[in-house]
Amino acid sequence: MAGSTDPQDYTSDIYDLMLAHQGVQEFLDAVVRLSATIMAPADVVSGITYRNGRRMVTLVSSVPEVDVLDELQYDAGDGPCLTALNTGTTAVVDDADVDQRWRGYLRSVADHGYLSMMGMPLPLRARNDGRGGGRSAGAASINFYGADRAVFTPERQRIAEAFAASAGAALSLIVKVNDTSEQNAHMVAATETRSAIDVAVGIIMAQNRCSQQEAFRILRSSSNNQNVKVHTLAQLILERASNPAPAVPHTENTAQNH
Incomplete structure (x- = not known):
């Protein structure tokens, strides 16, 4: 339901995806495709980063180029999505050409044709089944790349936050109900x-x-x-x-x- 900032609206959409795609990878594929459309009509691509300990990986992306941009950020050791993972807060870049943070990385992003970025935490609920010590297995974020400047307005940030809240809750549940050994693998x-x-x-x-x-x-x-x-x-x-x-x-x- 693009354009809505009510998390309940996205809860319905996300849980429909969960029922249709009960495997983690299939569910993530569907979520990332939907996440790229909620910013319409802006030209936006997206991916989901997962961190387990010190290792980070792009679990899924809406286009292959997102994997490249994410890898550049992991190599740089800092950037919007890593800031979102480390602080639990949203990080926004309105203009990659002039933003003074993460200069080397943002130059590469601009070279790929993207001028706006947003890294947003994907909240994962802690496990309470006695096997996870009351903690989630890792941390995740949704990373958005926009072709134009100033794509991620306060309104679009609220939309993404509502989406991330629903997606994180559903992902936590789908991981819990699937076989533990399968998810570990x-x-x-x-x-x-x-x-x-x-x-x-x-x-x-x-x-x-x-x-x-x-x-x-x-x-x-x-x-x-x-x-x-x-x-x-x-x-x-x-x-x-x-x-x-x-x-x-x-x-x-x-x-x-x-």
Whole structure:
């Protein structure tokens, strides 16, 4: 129900999704698609970040480019979504070209064509079943990227907060009612995605004799060109690395030098 700031309105929408998609990944896919539409008519994409301990991963995104932008933020070590995770408060960037916070990261975001950002906590309810010590397994946030400046007005922030409150409550419930071992495997797999990306970057560094920053640039450029998620491409690189003639992405200049 885009445009409403009443959490109860979104509760109905979110729980309809929960009933239709009872697996965590299917539910998250549906939630992130809906989250990108609640800001209409603004051109907005979104993703959900999950943190377990010190590891962070984009669990799901509305477009593959969100994975790239989130990975850049994780590498930078700070930014709107990480601020939302660390403080439990919403962080908004109205103009990536002029905002003085997180300058290196925001320049990269602007280079990808996004000038507004918003990181918003996704509240997860604590587990009270005696297995989680009364605490949730981790923390999550919804990350929004807007193509125009000043997309995330106070009104749109209220809309997103209502949506996040309902989504967090539903996600907590769907995790609780699913088999615990299945959910643990899901979260372990999500955090291992980051390790796959790190290894893939190392492979690219070795093959191209380049820096870590340049290797990640090659990886995300190839991801954009092939329209696949960064972690999907990283896993493909790891699979190919076990073959006699591994194939990893090269830049045009690098290919000419070899």
